[in-house]
Amino acid sequence: MNSLQTNRPAHYKQNRMKTLWARGQYFLSLLKVRLLKQDVPVICVLVVNNKCNFDCKYCFGDYYNRRSEVDYSTEELKDLIDQLYTLGNRYLNIHGGETLLRKDVGEIVDYIKSKGIYCCLITNGALLRKKIDEVRQVDNITISLDGTKEHNDINRGAGAYDAAMDGIKAAQEAGIPVRVSATLTAHSYQDIGYLSELAKEMNFSLFFSILFKPLPRAKDCEMSNEQIAWSMDEILRYKKLGYPVFTSEMALNFAKAWPYSQNDVHFMREEDVKKLDGFKPIKCFYGSIKFTIEADGRVYPCFLWTDDFDALNWKEVGVKKAIEHVRKTNDCVSCPALSQNDHNLLLGLNFKQVVLIIKDQFLEAFRRT
């Protein structure tokens, strides 16, 4: 047996109705939190390890080179999940590093699902076929794929395209709804059409993000402002043609209208908004009801902030206090990141986005077999 396999099939039995229920519960909690103006971490990104089996040149986390850092024990992760649940969390995004490198990933996902929390997992796909029985209870799986084999592998390393494609097939054969997350770089932005066609042919939903904070070794991955603007139009074009592109028109238009160079300025504060007479930002809810918890225990508003934020570690002060610290000290009010803004529009209860997401969640739940 491969050392990564625990040979522990999922205990929680997932099905269409249960996944629909978890999605509904999350949405109702969100509605309550927003309407009653409650301070609740209703949605969180949980980075479960520092380890990665890939060394993607652009990766903001540089997880391949952090392999010596100590990861959470199973008990620590369960404690974190308990604390979050008690505070009102109903949506967890299991993130890495490479999530499937954790030997207990199935046990962790079982624990999350047994609490009725909506659970998604993101992976590069390489280990998914081997570990599918352990994680088949998740509500959906996101697999990273940036473009054609040639362009994807420039971004993500040799073999990454084949791994992602195999992962997509393995998840679909297991009846799990698949999302694909594509990071646009100078090497891959021209593959928007290729990915849209693939999404239609293989029946997955497609999410785009724009490269941010690439490692110094990946400066060649940075897009010019013109390439970014062209990409936003190209995604919109495929969306309007009816391809299964999830990224919303509002997030795309906002990224295009961002008043700075995206490679230089990734966020704005209240005083910046005031200076831009008449500029209407998409309001950010990261750091108020959505948080990112790193593999070392530090709690941030989002990944854009992991280098620059004076974060507290929940292992030292508890989850509640670490979250309160973010709420008190975070002064970021808006950014051009596509997936962040898709969530922000939902968390802000933007009517169009709420309708779009309810429809998408419903259709996705029915893609589970």
Ligand SMILES: C[S@@+](CC[C@H](N)C(=O)[O-])C[C@H]1O[C@@H](n2cnc3c(N)ncnc32)[C@H](O)[C@@H]1O
């Ligand atoms: C950090 S990875 C962790 C999960 C898993 N290892 C994977 O590759 O899917 C999560 C996502 O972040 C994206 N990503 C990594 N570095 C990025 C960057 N500098 N800008 C935008 N997205 C990035 C990856 O392409 C991937 O879709």
Ligand code: SF4
């Ligand atoms: S993007 Fe994912 S697969 Fe690539 S190095 Fe980062 S964590 Fe690993």
